[in-house]
Amino acid sequence: MCRPGDAGSLSGVITIDGLVKRRGAKEILSGVGFEARPGRVTGFLGPNGAGKSSTLRILLGLDRAQAGTALIDGVPFAALPDPVRTVGAVLDGSGAHRSRTGRAHLRWVARAGGLPLSRVDEVLELVGLADAGAKRVGGYSLGMGRRLALATALLGDPSVLVLDEPINGLDPEGIRFVRTFLRERARAGRTVLLSSHLMGELAETVDDVVVIDHGRIVAQGSLAEVTGAHRNLEEAFFALVSR
Template identity: 75%
Template sequence: MITIDGVTKIRGRTRILHEVSFTARPGRVTGFLGPNGAGKTSTLRVLLGLDRPQAGTALIDGRRYADHDRPLTVAGALLDGSGAHRSRSARAHLRWVAASNGLPRARVEEVLDLVGLSADAGKRAGRFSLGMGRRLGLATALLGDPPVLILDEPVNGLDPAGIRWMRTFLRDSAATGRTVLLSSHLMGELAETADDVVIIDRGRVVAAGTLAEVVGEHATLEDAFLDRTASEGVSW
C-alpha cells in the first residue's frame, strides 16, 4: 500500500509538486500518467526518499521508505538506467545490493533467471543494451521479493517482446497481491495494464480513480488524458 498525502516539492523557485495525494492499493496495477515534466519522476523520487519534500508525506505500508529496516524487502524500484556501474558485471552488481539488505546470495541467481539474464550475468553492465539494462534494473528491484513495486517508465527502451513480457509480469505481480505503481506517458500501454489511473499535470493530480472512472464519458484513456491536461493549452 502506497499512501501519498499532500506532497509539495519546490526546487529553486519552481513548485514542481503541488499537494500531490493519491494511493496505490495491493493487488492492483496503478498507472501514474502525465506529460513529460509533469512531476511523475519527482513524485517517485520523494516516495523513495531520494528527494525531500517541503510538505506532505509519502508512505509505503505506513512508514517512509527510508524508515524501513530492510527497505529492499518492502519495495523494489526501477528508475532510469540500470543502477549498475558500467564496469561491474551484472552478477557483482546484484551481489552487493543483496549483501546490503542481508539477502542470501542464492537470490542473485534466482532474479537473474527470472529476468532472463543468467547467460549474460558475467558481462559488464556497460556492454548491455538498453533492454538488458532495464532487465538488470528489474532484477535489482526484485532481489528482496518486495510486496510493492515502483517503476518509472518501465517499458522505455524495450522491444515489443520485452513490452509484452513486462506487461504480463506486472499483471501477474498484481494478481499475486503486490502493489504495483508505474509511471508512463504512453496511454495505450497503460490502458492495457492498469486497474487504477492517476493523472498528474504541472505538479497537480488532475484525475484519480479506476480506469473506467477516469475514462468516463471519453472514448479512450487518451481522450480523457488530453481533455484533462491540455485545457490551458500546449498547442502542437
C-alpha cells in the same frame, strides 16, 4: 507504526499526501496526493515534466519534499525496517556501474539487503539475463539495462514495486514481458505503481489511474472511472491535460 490487528497496514499500501516540492523558484509538485493499493496495478500518468519522477523519488526517499508525506505501510521509506524486502524500485537506466558485471551488481545489493546470494541467479533467470550475468553492464543494450534494474528490484521479492517509465527503451517483446509480469505481481496481491507518459501502452495493464499535470493531480480512480465518457484512456488523458 503498525497497529496490532490492522492487517492492512502490513500489506504494502502506498499513501501519498500533500507533497510540495520546489526547485529554486519553480514549484514542481503542488500538493500531490493519491493511494496505491495491494493487488492492483496503479498507473501514474502524465506528460513529461509533470512531476511523476519527482513524486516517485520522494516516495523512495531519494529527494526531499518541502511539505507533505509519502508513506509505505504507514512509514516513510527511510524508516522501513527491511527496505529491500518491502519495496523494489526501477528508475531510469540500469542503476548499475558500467564496469561491474550484472552479477556483481546484484550481489552487492543482495548483501546490502541481507539476502541469500542464491537470489542473484534466480532473478537473472527471471528477467532473462541468465547468460549476461558475467558480462559488464557497460556492454548491455538499453533493454538489458532495464531488465537488470528490474532484476535488482525483485531481489527481495518485495510487496511493493515502484517503476518509473518501465517500458521506455524496451522492444515489443520486452514491453509484453513487463506487462504480463506486472499483472502477475498484482494478481499475487502485490502493490504495483508505475509511471508513464505512454497512454496507449498502459490501458491494458493498469487497474487504477492517477493523472498528474503541472505538479497537480487532475484525475484519479479506476480505469473505467478515469476513462469516463471518452473513447479510451488516451482520449481521456488528452482531455484532462490540455489547456
